[in-house]
Amino acid sequence: xxxxxxxxxxxxxxxxxxxxxxxxxxxxxxxxxxxxxxxxxxxxxxxxxxxxxxxxxxxxxxxxxxxxxxxxxxxxxxxxxxxxxxxxxxxxxxxxxxxxxxxxxxxxxxxxxxxxxxxxxxxxxxxxxxxxxxxxxxxxxxxxxxxxx
Amino acid sequence: xxxxxxxxxxxxxxxxxxxxxxxxxxxxxxxxxxxxxxxxxxxxxxxxxxxxxxxxxxxxxxxxxxxxxxxx
Numbered sequence: 001x002x003x004x005x006x007x008x009x010x011x012x013x014x015x016x017x018x019x020x021x022x023x024x025x026x027x028x029x030x031x032x033x034x035x036x037x038x039x040x041x042x043x044x045x046x047x048x049x050x051x052x053x054x055x056x057x058x059x060x061x062x063x064x065x066x067x068x069x070x071x072x073x074x075x076x077x078x079x080x081x082x083x084x085x086x087x088x089x090x091x092x093x094x095x096x097x098x099x100x101x102x103x104x105x106x107x108x109x110x111x112x113x114x115x116x117x118x119x120x121x122x123x124x125x126x127x128x129x130x131x132x133x134x135x136x137x138x139x140x141x142x143x144x145x146x147x148x149x
Numbered sequence: 150x151x152x153x154x155x156x157x158x159x160x161x162x163x164x165x166x167x168x169x170x171x172x173x174x175x176x177x178x179x180x181x182x183x184x185x186x187x188x189x190x191x192x193x194x195x196x197x198x199x200x201x202x203x204x205x206x207x208x209x210x211x212x213x214x215x216x217x218x219x220x221x
Contacts, residue, residue, distance in 0.1 A: 009193055009194075012195075013191070013193060016190070016191060052196075052197030053197070054190075054197060067187075067190075068183070068187050068190075089150035089151065090150050090151060090152040090179060091150045091179060091182060091183055091186070092150075092183075092187075094179055094180050094182075094183035095183040095186060095187035095190075096187075097183075098180070098183040098184040098186070098187045098188055099187040099188065099190045099191065101188075108152045109152070110152065110153050110154040110158055111151030111152060111153050111158070111162055112153055112154070112158035112159070112161050112162040112165075113154070113158060115154055117152055117154060119176070121180070126176060126177060126180040128176055130154065130155070131152050131153065131154060131176050132152070132153050132154075132155070132156065132159060132173050132174070132175065132176075133150060133151070133152055133153075133173065133174045133175070133176065133178070133179045134150070134151055134152075134153055134159045134162070134170075134171055134172070134173050135150045135171045135172045135173075135174075135216075136151075136163070136166070136168050136171040137171060138171070138172070138215070138216050138217075138218075139172075139203075139207070139216065139217050139218065139219050140218060140219055
């Protein structure tokens with residue numbers, strides 16, 4: 001029986017690798033099959049991993065946030081070659097090329113009027129028009145309502 | 150955390166949502182923050198940042214003050 005921290009580490013990396021490779025978040029059933037672990041042990045490990053807020057679960061236990069990736073479509077699409085993902089917010093959208101160390105296109109838009117504000121990351125540098133990032137919630141309250149933050 | 154085309158559009162959004170003005174940063178700061186926050190995420194030994202470590206990242210990006218405080 002692996003120690004919880006070893007198992008959590010394997011699970012965390014499996015989820016990220018699947019997300020990166022397929023563009024979709026694996027389900028609990030897929031995690032269970034691939035890691036040869038019971039769905040119950042997967043759910044327990046996901047709960048532990050969600051304590052740090054990098055992973056966040058839906059009410060049914062499936063993941064909706066695998067930071068910086070969103071498991072559900074958002075207004076922050078990120079394209080990297082032929083692959084694409086969604087960020088949870090502009091910080092996370094920037095986090096995808098930062099995490100992968102790759103060039104990317106971020107299909108951002110103004111949070112007020114929806115004007116397209118595309119961003120390119122090339123060779124580790126950001127290329128964009130003018131723009132300002134706004135965070136509505138103080139840092140100490142970010143995880144009270146992550147969806148709003 | 151949203152992107153806006155100008156300060157006026159942030160104010161308009163805050164009015165629409167009946168929210169006080171929050172914290173703002175440039176896109177360059179946002180990119181640096183993303184690199185510091187997510188650059189090590191695929192390291193097998195990765196652990197969530199402590200409040201002190203997170204504040205240190207904010208400081209490195211120039212994000213200081215009460216809005217960015219996580220400790221004491």
